[in-house]
Amino acid sequence: MTQQALLVMDVQQVVVDRHPDPDYLPRLRKAVDAARAAGVPVIYVVVGFRPGYPEISARNKMFGRLAGASAAGGAGAGGEELATRVHPDVAPGPGEVVVTKRRVSAFSGSDLDVVLRAGDISHLVLTGIATSGVVLSTLRQAADLDFGLTVLADGCLDSDAEVHRLLTEKVFPQQAEVTTVADWTAAL
Known part of the structure; x- marks a missing residue:
């Protein structure tokens, strides 16, 4: 039987705050709760960087601003920790894996592939913010x-x-089956 895992990607408080949709978190929570009830692993993916952002090149159009803000006295070490926290409405439960990535794809700069292979996971169920960012990049690399x-x-x-x-x-x-939270949870 195919072992699947639900990936909850970039649903950090700071990201959710930039994408206001009052229905999103309750809907995502239904997927998380259904996965847990069915014994499907829930794996969280967050984007995060070390203090001072040594992983970010000034040439990186998406993340380069962070490195520049840090050099100018912007976010400090405590800011990085706060920024990687998953929104409390869908927060990881005890023992659930949280993977930190360094780029847009959930695989880039992370140990996600190692975690998935160690768990014999061969099928990924993708969720997250943003569809045009982490979901697209992760889908392409996972395929x-x-x-x-x-x-x-x-x-x-x-x-x-x-x-x-x-x-x-x-x-x-x-490259993927596309469905809804309601249809996926009903099929578990």
Whole structure:
């Protein structure tokens, strides 16, 4: 039987705050609760960096601003810890794995692949913020690593509704099954 895991990606308080949607966290919570009840591992992925951001090149268009803010006296060591906390509405339970990544994909700069292979996990169920960021990048890399894939379309969120629609309706189905939280939980 295929062993699956639910990935909850970049659902950190600071990220959720930038993507206000009052229905998102309760819906995602249903997926998390159903996975736990069915014995499906829930793995959390957060983006995080060391104090001073030594992993970030000034050439990196997405993350380079953080390194510049740090050099100018911006966020300190305590800020990095706070920024990596998963939103309390869907926080990890005891013993659940939290993986820290250093780039957009959940695999980049993390030990996610090691965790998945050690758990004999061959199928990933993707959720997270943003659809056009971590979900897209992780889906592409996971497909190249030969994982089976499901995307919970309403378990993903993007600041651009049209980009979310295009990805979940046209792009993701080329490499993954795309379904809803309700349909996925009903099938567990």
